[in-house]
Amino acid sequence: MTEMNIAQAVNAGLATALEDERVVLIGEDVGTTGGVFRVSDGLLARFGPERVIDTPVAESGIVGAAFGMAINGLKPIVEIQFMGFTYPGFDQIISHVARIRNRSRHRFTAPMVIRIPYGAGIGAAEHHSESAEVIYAHTPGLKVVVPSTPYDAKGLLLAAVEDPDPVVFLEPIRMYRAIREDVPDEPYTVPIGVAELVEEGDDVTLIGYGAMMKEIGAAFELLTASGVSVEVIDVRSLVPLDTETIIESIRKTGRAVVVQEAPRTAGFGAEIVAQIQEHALFSLEAPVERVTGWDTIVPLRRAEKHYMPSTEDIVQAAHRTLLS
Amino acid sequence: MTEMNIAQAVNAGLATALEDERVVLIGEDVGTTGGVFRVSDGLLARFGPERVIDTPVAESGIVGAAFGMAINGLKPIVEIQFMGFTYPGFDQIISHVARIRNRSRHRFTAPMVIRIPYGAGIGAAEHHSESAEVIYAHTPGLKVVVPSTPYDAKGLLLAAVEDPDPVVFLEPIRMYRAIREDVPDEPYTVPIGVAELVEEGDDVTLIGYGAMMKEIGAAFELLTASGVSVEVIDVRSLVPLDTETIIESIRKTGRAVVVQEAPRTAGFGAEIVAQIQEHALFSLEAPVERVTGWDTIVPLRRAEKHYMPSTEDIVQAAHRTLLS
């Protein structure tokens, strides 16, 4: 066990993954500098420039080349520097990575991981604050995971590397160094497709993922202090979604708040809400509340706070569900 | 008035729009051949190669160049040949077209229309059958409209051209030549953001857009014949969504089927469902049913039918809502 933050846990996961000769890490500045977040620090020195590859500034090229490697027997881990820079590489992900298994009926597969730091909250410039996860969640052929703790970060990363299919691995920027916890030094996996029941409670369920788990955690404390019995679910895996865990919880509590940092309209929260009402409409005592970012560009530093879903928003929303 | 199909109505709308000297039409094969669907037939001859522009095969270039034109005073209408080919141009749309107004605080704007033939049902090859509308609907800064009739096609197109902001204009391929109706020869607009109440009824509301309106229409006939009183809403505009019309209907019927051709997970249908439960949970007599495509690549011709939401699916779903 070593106490580490998420950045370090991902680093540890990458180091473990690279022990497999088929794994390569490829992206802009992942080598010499160890990545703009230093997440791949030390890996170039350890595994050499053939396995830890600094690239030209060309996201489509990075994903496409990694895809070619994947269909020819390697297991590439791609890093895109920020989610806002995935868009130029989006065609490769959606048109090729996600489709080759079906297109070739299993003859060629793309067992690759696409790592994307995402989310706002650090006062960064435009394009550095994106939460476009729903685009990947909506794309058939991809799995999408989002750790919110160091333990899950390493475990989900190793599960993603092991997975025979492409996995989009989202790293909440704001959480990279926000929390520390003990992480096993040995390899282990956290299964993809299984949500975590973080807290058990009876009155209302708070559901989220990624950086929003921090706000949810704080809301949990406040609500609990005010006497509300709160259940908390960290979705962890958007695709496949662990519908069962969510529905079971709603059947018990009858109330829920779904939290997403992304813009509101057609975000992943809408899918969670849709599934809740599909499977548990008659358990609902109140409308499921969505606490979300707005349908705006994430504002720059000085007004960013107005965008971000806050602890207080979640607390208020939970109270609203408790009114009816 | 002239009787025309959707392809002709769009053609007529384009011709009207091009009367404004600031409008240019730009895309692959839009000129000499009149577009792969012949939607821009005759426009090159009429308006000349400076206004009707055939381009190299480069979607990002097309959108980006049109964007540059837009911020410098023109009103470009872009055609992307099929929705599956928008992905290479996606970064330009999401990172620039949708953002310049906010980024420059109204100093520069992108009053442009991005026309995208979309949807399956004609047995085409891969990438020719996409329904990725939710990606645009989730992108702040874009409006998204989808006509399902010749009248709306021309009217919404002209509204989109008039709009001071970028509008993604989706043309349901399967409907291009499927229906004919009288269309005014004069210019007119159909307002963006207003759904159409196509049929009034009391028992259940069918909600959809684009090519799905055909299946919904057929389902309406069957259900009506079997004695069900059916309300039908053609959403027409995904962003802004006419929430009011939808909610009002649900308050009356208490039951709904939301139909989308796109893959199920996190499709636009989920947003509609989420809004219904937000605003009218206690009016619901049954879970809102989603009839959708699956989370698969749209199958090629021989198995395509297994993917497509059908009249029968909608009828069944409506009956299910009527059970509770």
Added chain:
Amino acid sequence: MFDTPLQRLTPNGDLLGESPLPLEEIRRLYQAMLSARVYDRKCSVMQRQGRLATYAQFEGQEASQIGAVAALRKQDWVVGTYRDAGAMWFHGYPWVNLILGRTGDERGGRAPDGVNVTPPSITVGGHMIHAVGTAWASRIKGDDSVSLTLFGDGATSEGDFHEAMNFAGVYKTPTIFMCQNNGWAISMPRDRQTASKTIAHKSIAYGVAGALVDGNDLLAVYEVCKQAVDRARAGEGATLIEALTYRMGPHTTTDDPSRYRTNEGVEEWAQKDPIERVRRYLESEGAWDPAWQAEVESEESDRVETAVSEAEALTPWTADEIFEGMFAEIPPHLAYQQSLLRRRP
């Protein structure tokens, strides 16, 4: 630079310089070109009969495709497009797969084990970088396979062409970029596609070797590709080859070329037919006779017929099967959707 395309056989079948191949091998490649043409024409006919979905003819491009693949070894990779059936087949992708694909059946996309041919790319431009990746992986794994990617003149306008070429240049991957410049990208003529003097000139932008070749000349295409393959295998990096050829047919069976081109180009290029050219040469060497030709044609015609019957005999996918290509194992949400689908009447 790149002033005149390399030619080894004139349109009349006269040999210029030395043949890069022995006569027997030329006969074998001639036969392959003939087979490809039989297949291609049959597919066009079948499409008109409604038995195939949209079809993209490659008539006129046989020498570019067969000549290029002839320079490869079995373990090498071929990464091509919807118009590269000749190349794919010659590298081991069965006609029945190609036809299956064209009937609209995903199973056509599955190359036999050991055949490193990717399913044809439908989107333009995105696949070239894959051949950078496959080639790169070969090097990392320590095998000496090279990767050939085929694409058109139009594809060179996509950003992905640029990123692929640039990566190939920087990492010296063993990739052969084979641009079949057939004069058109749907309705866009080559001279409106790019202002570059030739497409071969684009190699300069990436520090990659370039070559311009008569794409209707089997021997010249083979020679240029063989050199590129040898360089690639020796670790000397990638090559961009521009093969000058012509799309004799429409863009696809849904296209009407009369809207954008006269017949002049077609007639002019008919004089430079890649198959007839080799036939004349073989004849002049006493290595061709009409009986052999007729036999090859009829055998191939039968083979294609058989492939068509096989393809058509395959039961279309059941509803269940459309879920089976998505992941190694069907995840819960797809299983749920399968259950929804099963309740359809």
Added chain:
Amino acid sequence: MFDTPLQRLTPNGDLLGESPLPLEEIRRLYQAMLSARVYDRKCSVMQRQGRLATYAQFEGQEASQIGAVAALRKQDWVVGTYRDAGAMWFHGYPWVNLILGRTGDERGGRAPDGVNVTPPSITVGGHMIHAVGTAWASRIKGDDSVSLTLFGDGATSEGDFHEAMNFAGVYKTPTIFMCQNNGWAISMPRDRQTASKTIAHKSIAYGVAGALVDGNDLLAVYEVCKQAVDRARAGEGATLIEALTYRMGPHTTTDDPSRYRTNEGVEEWAQKDPIERVRRYLESEGAWDPAWQAEVESEESDRVETAVSEAEALTPWTADEIFEGMFAEIPPHLAYQQSLLRRRP
């Protein structure tokens, strides 16, 4: 071709050949370079004080930016990046806007009316094609404005660079592509960015004029840009200019260059400083004295201070205002979201 960059002023300030500009104008541009450097250094300091968000210094690139813009007329367009504050300012974008942007305030993105300078592009590569569009629109509208786009060596690897150059070539748009090759793209050195001999060579791939210039030489940059502007305005199409320069500072204030480069390059390039070079020349012409220099520096320092105070004095956006930049009119769904936001405590 492109063997030696054009130089007009040696690092010692000796004039080679004829000056493309009269002395008075050189003094004006010298002053502008000085101002830009004052601004740039002040911003770095303020960032360390926590008053600005991440900042991207352009020290060393002043000649490339000022020299290029000096070749423009007021109505021309400037489309640049996060590192092009010097160019933007010199074309009329006020310091206060630039600083506002750097404090993290969208209002910085609003150029004054009549100033055709787009907000700095944060994503790499996507903006160059915009300068093709603005230039094209100028031609369609019948005005004779040209568009200058600035970008780095790294940006040339993005597919969008390729599509922009190709469109500019095909449509002969009046666009000037100014690549400031400053040796680095974050940690990636130029020779790993592309295997192209020079970036200027890339012009060949697009049939576009190309030029290689000493990017630390104000006069040479001006001369090359002026020629390109004149050609563009005369309808002769686009030019790709590679200006050889160096990023003296870190990539941004969050970067630590010691992880990937030694100080050698910085020291070497310090000898070729673009400002000192002109200073020496002016001095040798009797057109410089220390008092003037001190005055310019202190005036500019005050101007930047004032701009900073102005920027900081601006009340940050209210919650309501974040919705106001999205559309010409706030649509119902945003109004609804505004109402949700308003109920926040």
